[in-house]
């Protein structure tokens with residue numbers, strides 16, 4: 334590991350962002366050049382299959398502070414973020430999305446807040462999501478409400494992955510043995526002194542979302558199962574409820590039998606069988622989620638491979654974390 338040679342690293346995960354990289358560079362560079370401190374920009378190309386890589390190389394030719402990190406294959410937003418954080422050299426790192434939904438102009442404010450108040454974490458909290466779709470707002474609202482319950486620590490609302498981390502925080506993250514960590518939950522959990530900067534979420538500058546419903550669902554599942562075993566208890570409570578219900582029904586059935594009344598209809602039987610089948614599948618699925626996490630952790634495979642790093646281009650790369 335290299336010591337913090339620079340004050341600031343800006344880490345940007347990118348997956349098929351050919352439409353925005355040019356706009357991003359044009360807006361980010363003046364902000365960073367105006368800072369009195371030395372900086373680097375770490376663009377993490379998360380296995381893009383479009384022209385992102387070529388455009389990045391073009392921009393890097395006359396922007397020496399732009400460093401390109403290319404992952405071998407698409408590893409996902411969180412892994413790409415970690416790849417950037419674990420390779421960056423700044424005393425502070427700010428992670429930001431490539432699509433300009435988070436304003437780069439807030440970066441100096443975050444840095445100043447961290448330096449002045451001695452904070453390790455500065456969250457970018459969205460106080461206005463009016464540019465997001467109604468569906469995104471609804472799902473995000475539910476997600477953040479759930480996350481606050483699960484983490485059980487102070488967690489800023491609607492703080493996504495636009496945030497500043499100190500070197501100490503990055504090293505604490507690196508020391509975690511966890512696979513598939515959800516950064517926006519694990520960072521509040523680490524408990525470093527933190528502050529926040531509010532901003533209005535802008536609309537995506539260009540291109541389309543790289544977070545389709547499927548990935549949002551995966552993120553939500555990871556978020557819960559990485560923090561809480563509570564869903565496993567659902568199975569127990571369903572079991573208890575089932576026993577109570579069955580006992581009541583058994584008493585009624587026995588009374589009906591001795592009362593001479595024949596059992597009427599198969600409807601209740603049919604519903605009970607279907608219901609129990611569904612409950613069993615649900616519980617199996619829940620178990621599977623946790624066993625899957627154990628499996629991935631035990632395998633201990635790296636979350637990503639760095640195929641290319643423009644900082645030491647030409648040298649053979651060793652697999653990262």
Ligand code: UDP
Pocket residue numbers: 345346347348349350379407408409410413429430431432434541542543544
């Ligand atoms: N991203 C990534 N790998 C992926 C998916 C997304 O590096 O597999 C990046 C993407 O390029 C963007 C950021 O993660 O910089 C957030 O994605 P996006 O803006 O599409 O998500 P949304 O804002 O729609 O939730």
Ligand code: MG
Pocket residue numbers: 430432434537542
């Ligand atoms: Mg976005």
